[in-house]
Amino acid sequence: MDSTNTIELKIPVHSGIAEIAIPVDASEDELKTISQSILNTLQTLKSLNPDLNLDVNSLFGPAPAPRKAAPAAAEPEGAKASFEISRNNSHEDAAQTAGNFLRDFRESQNADRKSVSEATGIAYSSVFNLEKGKSVPSLETLAKIADAYQSDVKVTFVHRS
Numbered sequence: 001m002d003s004t005n006t007i008e009l010k011i012p013v014h015s016g017i018a019e020i021a022i023p024v025d026a027s028e029d030e031l032k033t034i035s036q037s038i039l040n041t042l043q044t045l046k047s048l049n050p051d052l053n054l055d056v057n058s059l060f061g062p063a064p065a066p067r068k069a070a071p072a073a074a075e076p077e078g079a080k081a082s083f084e085i086s087r088n089n090s091h092e093d094a095a096q097t098a099g100n101f102l103r104d105f106r107e108s109q110n111a112d113r114k115s116v117s118e119a120t121g122i123a124y125s126s127v128f129n130l131e132k133g134k135s136v137p138s139l140e141t142l143a144k145i146a147d148a149y150q151s152d153v154k155v156t157f158v159h160r161s
Helices: 028-048 056-060 091-108 113-120 124-131 139-148
Strands: 006-013 016-023
Touching: 016 028, 091 124, 113 124, 113 139
Parallel strands: none
Antiparallel strands: 006 016
């Protein structure tokens, strides 16, 4: 490992040393993936060894609150997660509203784009572009994403005066 480009962690364990190398120029998404992997590993260890006195949540602190959705991505009363697009929205506004919702919902589920891509079969670049508001998701795409979250898509037409 090249220590000039990474931060190396060497953790003593009873069978030797566990090593982790984190690139010093890691992006926010990469750091989230690394920390989520560590959290998943600790949770797996806890489930395999129930006698392990380990409070995983106290090690990482409370989960960060998801970012607030853009005002156009309103959440109607009783809905778990939703967004609205009006006939008055431009294509660009609709794409941005959908993208903000998809990003915020993914983050609230502690998922990363790579896992969404793998679970849906949608290319990572397409997931990225959807979240950045570069395109409006089709119903088929929304259904694939919802399925990855073990959810359904509900389409409702609302009469507005």
